[in-house]
Amino acid sequence: MNLIRSVLDWLINCYVNRHMPHYFIPEQNLIGQLSKERCDDVRKTLTTIKKHLWTEVMSSIEGGIVDSRSTINKLICDALTIERIGQSPDYAMLEANLLQHPTATRCLKGVVNDLKNSITDHMVFEINRWVSSSILPFDKAVIYWMRNSTNIAEIISKIEDLILPSIKKLKEIVIEEYEDIFKAKLHRHIGDLLYSILVCLHDKYSYEDRTKYQNKALQYYKLGIK
Structure with a gap:
């Protein structure tokens, strides 16, 4: 905490x-x-x-306040023989009881491991689906290029060829007041991609080359805050 x-x-x-x-x-x-x-x-x-940190953390266990109350009472309060939490959870009291209990740390570590091991296949599927959908197509293309080439200049050129035309067409795609927001996000994303490549391929280039590409990434970050 x-x-x-x-x-x-x-x-x-x-x-x-x-x-x-x-x-x-x-x-x-x-x-x-x-x-x-x-x-x-x-x-x-x-x-x-x-x-309200304890409330935020404890109420996030499994499926919200109702599920978390049941889980906390069963795995923590009963295991440590401390006062259970009720319909309106008093997490401040729970915190005080845990801080005073000599084996609370060991119990909480066990609870964390139990919760990790109890994740259902459905939850794993949902997590994977969310992670997959959160990766932009640009990222997937860059991953493919990096697997097939270590020529950083070529990869960066492909990134620019892929994303910069999209930035130029934003006027036709998004509502006018959101154009600058998306433009900044895409410019910053190019900077993120360039730095990701530098981290992965840092041992294949000289200090001078790395500095050159770092400066290029910085240029896109600066465009991302205009």
Whole structure:
């Protein structure tokens, strides 16, 4: 929980300052395109999650509050012989009881393993379907090219040939007020793809070549915040 709180604190600080550095290019601000109002909305949401962290975590076990209450009572409260949670779960009381219990950590580790092992085939199918649908066709094409070539210049050229025409046609595809949003997203996506390629093929190129392609990725990130 402390680790989750630390991550939330870092995220909240990023949205307060409207600056979230890119992992590979710290000077690149990943949320620079967001308005102050949007940043404030995200900050408020993250602050609420942090305030009710135990509720958010515990109620996410299996299928929501009802299922989680049954699971927590059976696998945690009964196993540790502590007070069960009721119809209106008091997660603050549960937290206090767990923090005071000498074997709570061992019990929670066991619960996590049990839950991981109890995932049904249907849930696995749904997860795989979601992951597959979340990958853009561009990514799938890049994966194919990387499996068949280590020529980074050729791969980057293909990426640009594939995505840049789509950016030029956005006016014909999306509603006018959303054109800049999609344009920024696609430019940033090109930057992400270029960096992914550099990570995978970093040992095949000299420092000078890597620097050249890093700068190219940075150019697309800059286009992504205009």
